[in-house]
Amino acid sequence: MPNPFNVSTSQQNGISLIALDGFVDAHTAPQFEAAIQTELDAGHVRIVVDCAKLTYISSAGLGVFMSFVEEVRDQNGDIKICGLAPKVRHTFEILGFPDLFEMTDDLDTALAGFSTAHSAKEG
Amino acid sequence: MPNPFNVSTSQQNGISLIALDGFVDAHTAPQFEAAIQTELDAGHVRIVVDCAKLTYISSAGLGVFMSFVEEVRDQNGDIKICGLAPKVRHTFEILGFPDLFEMTDDLDTALAGFSTAHSAKEG
Amino acid sequence: MSGIEQTFILHVPSSTENLALIREFVATVGAQAGMTKADVAKLELAVDEACANVIEHAYGHDASKEVIIRANYDGESISFEIVDTGKGFDPTKITQEALEKLVLQRKSGGLGMRLIKTLMDEVQYEIVPGQKNELRMRKRIKKS
Amino acid sequence: MSGIEQTFILHVPSSTENLALIREFVATVGAQAGMTKADVAKLELAVDEACANVIEHAYGHDASKEVIIRANYDGESISFEIVDTGKGFDPTKITQEALEKLVLQRKSGGLGMRLIKTLMDEVQYEIVPGQKNELRMRKRIKKS
Ligand SMILES: Nc1ncnc2c1ncn2[C@@H]1O[C@H](COP(=O)(O)OP(=O)(O)O)[C@@H](O)[C@H]1O
Ligand SMILES: Nc1ncnc2c1ncn2[C@@H]1O[C@H](COP(=O)(O)OP(=O)(O)O)[C@@H](O)[C@H]1O
Numbered sequence A, B: 001m002p003n004p005f006n007v008s009t010s011q012q013n014g015i016s017l018i019a020l021d022g023f024v025d026a027h028t029a030p031q032f033e034a035a036i037q038t039e040l041d042a043g044h045v046r047i048v049v050d051c052a053k054l055t056y057i058s059s060a061g062l063g064v065f066m067s068f069v070e071e072v073r074d075q076n077g078d079i080k081i082c083g084l085a086p087k088v089r090h091t092f093e094i095l096g097f098p099d100l101f102e103m104t105d106d107l108d109t110a111l112a113g114f115s116t117a118h119s120a121k122e123g
Numbered sequence C, D: 001m002s003g004i005e006q007t008f009i010l011h012v013p014s015s016t017e018n019l020a021l022i023r024e025f026v027a028t029v030g031a032q033a034g035m036t037k038a039d040v041a042k043l044e045l046a047v048d049e050a051c052a053n054v055i056e057h058a059y060g061h062d063a064s065k066e067v068i069i070r071a072n073y074d075g076e077s078i079s080f081e082i083v084d085t086g087k088g089f090d091p092t093k094i095t096q097e098a099l100e101k102l103v104l105q106r107k108s109g110g111l112g113m114r115l116i117k118t119l120m121d122e123v124q125y126e127i128v129p130g131q132k133n134e135l136r137m138r139k140r141i142k143k144s
Helices: A027-043 A057-074 A088-094 A107-116 B029-041 B058-073 B086-094 B108-118 C015-033 C037-058 C099-104 C112-119 D016-032 D037-056 D099-104 D112-119
Strands: A006-010 A016-025 A046-057 A078-082 B007-010 B015-024 B046-057 B078-082 C007-014 C066-073 C077-084 C122-128 C133-138 D006-013 D064-075 D077-085 D120-129 D132-140
Touching: A006 A027, A016 A027, A016 A057, A016 A107, A016 C077, A027 A057, A046 A057, A046 A107, A057 A078, A057 C099, A078 A107, A078 C037, A088 C037, A088 C112, A107 B108, B007 B029, B015 B029, B015 B058, B015 B108, B029 B058, B046 B058, B046 B086, B046 B108, B058 B078, B058 D099, B078 B108, B086 D037, B086 D112, B108 D132, C007 C015, C007 D016, C015 C037, C015 C066, C015 C077, C015 D006, C015 D016, C037 C066, C037 C077, C037 C112, C037 C133, C112 C133, D006 D016, D016 D037, D016 D064, D016 D077, D037 D064, D037 D077, D037 D112, D112 D132
Parallel strands: A016 A046, A046 A078, B015 B046, B046 B078
Antiparallel strands: A006 A016, B007 B015, C007 C066, C007 D006, C066 C077, C077 C133, C122 C133, D006 D064, D064 D077, D077 D132, D120 D132
């Protein structure tokens, strides 16, 4: 069983924290997608994706961020990305994600971003 | 670089301790062979092979034990095997190694075996 | 040793389940070719994207079909050929939309080929629909 | 899913350097076939031994030659075919000496085929020297 993947969701002060662990590729991205969809269905639009344990992501995983962010921003929420390791960050960077997504090094900064400004960063 | 291998030799009270770390296959067995040969060349015939960090062994590695043990026993030495993990021990067992080699769980027992009886177990 | 040409081939059923094995294959061959760790990571991603496209687009997730990855290196460069016998497409007709536009359109795709082209030094498609579609890509080996 | 037959093929240059990749290939396919961890370890060792024999004996360490490993599984069993075009041999002429005797003769070899036969449920050689030598071996899948 090479390249395991796990996604887990928790709530912190009204913010949904989705933690990715392992490899997100075309095989595992649907689990990540389902985790975000579950939050939207529950009306949760303030989302932080904790990537501290993310070891690999392909465009299938990046597509999950892309396809949901407008919907949550329309509802005054956002999807923030935190904790990317340099190796994985590179993939986000070459596709221009830093221009469109708030990416922070640590979780606290990402969470704090929501408490100071409840509305989303405009793309 | 999958399946790394490392072999390191140290001396303890006149006993040569050869520690195997990682994967011993037909590719890496020559390094193990060279480590034993080095001891023989130095006249060291009391050898403990510490397998606590050995994660894999194929017949190429087992052949190293086989080809040297008579020579060291002829000189009143021995090659003792210690610390095998269950998964690796299985390979030694299906080929009958426990009948011909002294195999101990821990290093101290293997080392003590030499201090109580300097001569070798007879095959 | 690095001067001699070395060829490795992997055939797997066309399922995303096998992308992990494909990446391990690429990582091992890339490391053996003497690529840096950073470049090995780029190869893994490029080949993953190419194979994910074959699995999804060329074969429409039909796991009875086969994806073939051919790796080749010498002292200069490493190349990968991804071969399928699926439906094919015209790569010149694929327009690369800006990320901002994809996001506004709530698209989840459209980044794969861009990644491949960014990560590799040479990328070339040879398409004969239904017969044999081949994506050839090459990366120079930096001395690490 | 496990009822459908799945085929995986790996071609590598005939060098012991590639045994690690071969084992990873076997481990991944074995896990996907639903083998227990203990049985996956047995498959890895059996295929390693078979390929090491091809690299050493069939091709005499000529890395320009190719070792081919074909894996196949369905819900019942997993099989591996190791194919070479090397010198071949007559497996019925190989006698299995007792370990004690090998040790007394200071032999470093002679254990590989014994391991393969112990680890697998079925082992079969088909030898056409210089043309195509094939070792086919099969193991039943225990429900884990
Ligand atoms: N191997 C292929 N076979 C058929 N069509 C392909 C193939 N690769 C890419 N395509 C087409 O090119 C488009 C763009 O591919 P890509 O940039 O990888 O994004 P995505 O796969 O996310 O749509 C795909 O949507 C598909 O229509
Ligand atoms: N694929 C092969 N091609 C040619 N000869 C082989 C092959 N496999 C095994 N043999 C012969 O059978 C003998 C026994 O093989 P084995 O039991 O694996 O022990 P070892 O490889 O350590 O000698 C080898 O020494 C070799 O002569």
